[in-house]
Amino acid sequence: MRNLIDIVDFSVAELKELMDVACDIDMRPENYRERCKGKKLATLFFEPSTRTRLSFEAAMLELGGSVIGFSDASSCSASKGESVADTAKVISCYADIIAMRHPKEGAPYVAAKNASIPVINAGDGGHCHPTQTLADLLTIYRQKGKIEGITVGFCGDLKYGRTVHSLISALSRYNNINIVLISPDELKIPDYIKEDVIDKNAMTYTETKSLEDAMPSLDVLYMTRIQRERFDDANEYERLKGSYILTPEKLQNAKAELSILHPLPRVNEISVAVDQDERACYFKQVLNGKLMRMALILKLLSETDIEEKREADVVKNKIRCSNPRCIVSVEQELEHIFKPVDKANGIYRCVYCESQSIEKENN
Ligand code: CP
Numbered sequence: 001m002r003n004l005i006d007i008v009d010f011s012v013a014e015l016k017e018l019m020d021v022a023c024d025i026d027m028r029p030e031n032y033r034e035r036c037k038g039k040k041l042a043t044l045f046f047e048p049s050t051r052t053r054l055s056f057e058a059a060m061l062e063l064g065g066s067v068i069g070f071s072d073a074s075s076c077s078a079s080k081g082e083s084v085a086d087t088a089k090v091i092s093c094y095a096d097i098i099a100m101r102h103p104k105e106g107a108p109y110v111a112a113k114n115a116s117i118p119v120i121n122a123g124d125g126g127h128c129h130p131t132q133t134l135a136d137l138l139t140i141y142r143q144k145g146k147i148e149g150i151t152v153g154f155c156g157d158l159k160y161g162r163t164v165h166s167l168i169s170a171l172s173r174y175n176n177i178n179i180v181l182i183s184p185d186e187l188k189i190p191d192y193i194k195e196d197v198i199d200k201n202a203m204t205y206t207e208t209k210s211l212e213d214a215m216p217s218l219d220v221l222y223m224t225r226i227q228r229e230r231f232d233d234a235n236e237y238e239r240l241k242g243s244y245i246l247t248p249e250k251l252q253n254a255k256a257e258l259s260i261l262h263p264l265p266r267v268n269e270i271s272v273a274v275d276q277d278e279r280a281c282y283f284k285q286v287l288n289g290k291l292m293r294m295a296l297i298l299k300l301l302s303e304t305d306i307e308e309k310r311e312a313d314v315v316k317n318k319i320r321c322s323n324p325r326c327i328v329s330v331e332q333e334l335e336h337i338f339k340p341v342d343k344a345n346g347i348y349r350c351v352y353c354e355s356q357s358i359e360k361e362n363n
Helices: 012-027 051-062 084-091 107-114 130-144 162-171 191-199 211-217 234-240 272-276 282-302
Strands: 040-045 066-070 097-102 119-124 151-155 178-182 204-208 220-223 259-261 337-342 347-350 356-358
Touching: 012 130, 012 282, 040 051, 040 084, 051 066, 051 097, 051 119, 051 130, 051 282, 084 097, 084 107, 097 107, 097 282, 107 119, 119 130, 130 162, 130 220, 130 259, 130 282, 151 162, 151 211, 162 191, 178 211, 204 211, 259 282
Parallel strands: 040 066, 040 097, 097 119, 151 178, 151 220, 178 204, 220 259
Antiparallel strands: 337 347, 347 356
């Protein structure tokens, strides 16, 4: 069974294949109108969404399939205490494929381990959002004609911005990508992305607090919302929420061929006046998201007999994950599973949320 839990579950060649199919769907939609006839998509959304849920539903309907699901945790049996694992087993009896969004990091991973149908991560807490990355990659590819050899600036909430984490992971596998990380100190990229993705893949990067300083070098500017719902301290959110606001004036020293992306929703970080600028690509990105989700549904439904790689070399229940946003913090029955980062020094990473733990500290 193939799933999409993390963007690195797919190779660069597979991402290209998805982009090619998405472009073909855009050009020849009539060829795809019955491709999922008789198939059902279940959208299990434990957190709010406009784009991801509705684009998945539109995608399945345009492929001739049908859709079941819920858009609110309070309207499903999770509100009575049902686990993610049981939910996944139950939905496997009703549908052919699941798209799941959950506030706890690693919840779609748990669903995938327990479902007998493909599971797609539609966003898990502040961890990752691989299908947004599919939309982002297609947008970059269509705007630039390539993904290699570009400078991408990520601006805003790089700590909780799951779309940023997934896009950096994806870009780390393309050649000659330069990234510029633009954020206040409080919202810098998590260490595990820096160590396991940026450093490990020898990506060139710079960090700055100044969008104005970064602007002239950028081919792509990826603006993000400050993620209010992930803050433990409301005062800190209030202090940081206006950190970056993109206006036409700030674009004066940008390249003429800059592409401005944003996963949306925006709050105030891109002024509506920027929408008129031909470099604004965020509404094209929305359409690209639906096309890529169509391609993804087709791919996963055609690969249900492929055996997915199992976690090798993991440590179970010797270390405990202390991340309060991890799914293990609320589902006590789950095993605490870690993969080694540096065995000699006892450094491990949780398989659900990727938080780092040090074995010696835990034992
Ligand atoms: N980009 C994105 O995930 O939007 P939604 O929260 O509306 O799904």
